[in-house]
Amino acid sequence: MTRKIIIDTDPGQDDAVAILLALASPEVQVLGITAVAGNVPLELTAKNARIVCELAGRPDVKVFAGCDRPLRHALVTAEHVHGKTGLDGPVMPDPMMPLQDGHGVDFIIETLRAEPADTVTLCPLGPLTNIATAFERAPDIVEKVQEIVLMGGAYFQVGNITPAAEFNIYVDPEAADIVFKSGRPITVMSLDVTHKALTTAPRVQAFRDLGTKAGTMVAEWTDFFERFDKEKYGSAGAPLHDPCVIAYLIAPDLFKGRYVNVEIETLSDLTRGMTVADWWGVTNRPRNAMFMGDLDAEGFFELLVQRIGRL
Ligand code: RIB
Ligand code: CA
Numbered sequence: 001m002t003r004k005i006i007i008d009t010d011p012g013q014d015d016a017v018a019i020l021l022a023l024a025s026p027e028v029q030v031l032g033i034t035a036v037a038g039n040v041p042l043e044l045t046a047k048n049a050r051i052v053c054e055l056a057g058r059p060d061v062k063v064f065a066g067c068d069r070p071l072r073h074a075l076v077t078a079e080h081v082h083g084k085t086g087l088d089g090p091v092m093p094d095p096m097m098p099l100q101d102g103h104g105v106d107f108i109i110e111t112l113r114a115e116p117a118d119t120v121t122l123c124p125l126g127p128l129t130n131i132a133t134a135f136e137r138a139p140d141i142v143e144k145v146q147e148i149v150l151m152g153g154a155y156f157q158v159g160n161i162t163p164a165a166e167f168n169i170y171v172d173p174e175a176a177d178i179v180f181k182s183g184r185p186i187t188v189m190s191l192d193v194t195h196k197a198l199t200t201a202p203r204v205q206a207f208r209d210l211g212t213k214a215g216t217m218v219a220e221w222t223d224f225f226e227r228f229d230k231e232k233y234g235s236a237g238a239p240l241h242d243p244c245v246i247a248y249l250i251a252p253d254l255f256k257g258r259y260v261n262v263e264i265e266t267l268s269d270l271t272r273g274m275t276v277a278d279w280w281g282v283t284n285r286p287r288n289a290m291f292m293g294d295l296d297a298e299g300f301f302e303l304l305v306q307r308i309g310r311l
Contacts, residue, residue: 004029010038010126011048013221018242023056024307027250032062034104038126039078040086042068048087050095056311059097066104066130070172081228089224108134112141124150125242127168132175147185151242153275154191165273173273177264186289189244193292199237206305214311254299257292261285
């Protein structure tokens with residue numbers, strides 16, 4: 001059963017791998033891609049999303065620019081991780097395909113209104129500004145969402161941008177609060193699971209060995225992207241965060257998690273953006289999210305290489 005999805009993204013090398021995986025996989029039908037400000041400013045995320053679609057041989061994909069800043073806070077970007085362009089590593093040509101007219105938030109609203117209920121999955125890979133804005137502007141669309149499968153948050157792994165918070169949630173905690181209170185089924189690919197999706201030399205070599213443009217780009221992106229995490233965590237390689245969202249849609253059995261209550265810290269400067277997951281069930285707060293904590297890393301990378309190899 002093909003799943004219709006909207007990818008909301010702030011490319012970012014790991015977002016780029018997620019988009020390639022989606023465009024290479026018949027299990028998902030990408031209705032459109034909405035760019036959001038996050039890793040780098042909106043102009044660059046909207047450009048990078050198109051660069052990736054063209055690399056996948058899919059200049060037909062509709063790419064929209066969404067919100068250029070969080071709901072309440074000034075934008076915080078992550079050039080220190082992704083480089084100035086957001087896709088540092090290989091030098092890529094500017095995209096030829098156009099950006100769609102219209103705002104990404106309007107595309108999300110119009111698409112959900114037009115599609116039958118429970119048939120569209122939202123796949124946010126960056127700050128949740130576009131999703132929250134769509135829900136606030138058109139509350140009628142919330143019940144039409146089949147599932148929200150997002151990359152964000154952390155419990156055991158705590159923060160990667162502050163000691164308490166993961167980047168996507170930290171950048172726009174108010175937006176995350178709206179999404180986590182929406183009442184729709186949410187599956188959270190937190191750092192707890194993405195930090196187990198680590199590139200290693202053999203795994204990166206497997207992309208290079210594909211001998212394709214896409215395979216080579218993925219290898220060069222990860223070569224660049226992994227230096228931050230290796231320095232910081234002393235880990236073997238870089239966590240491929242965002243592809244976990246798409247891999248879950250294709251092969252959910254690769255992942256393990258727990259259905260728990262998750263609430264977002266929005267008031268404290270010290271812990272802004274923390275995803276407070278009641279992993280041990282110590283409160284009677286209503287459970288609202290499938291919080292992923294483990295994955296079959298070998299199976300994940302086998303799927304990635306096999307699918308990217310199709311492009
Ligand atoms: O914290 C990791 C997340 O922040 C990933 O989605 C990465 O692309 C950045 O957006
Ligand atoms: Ca991202």
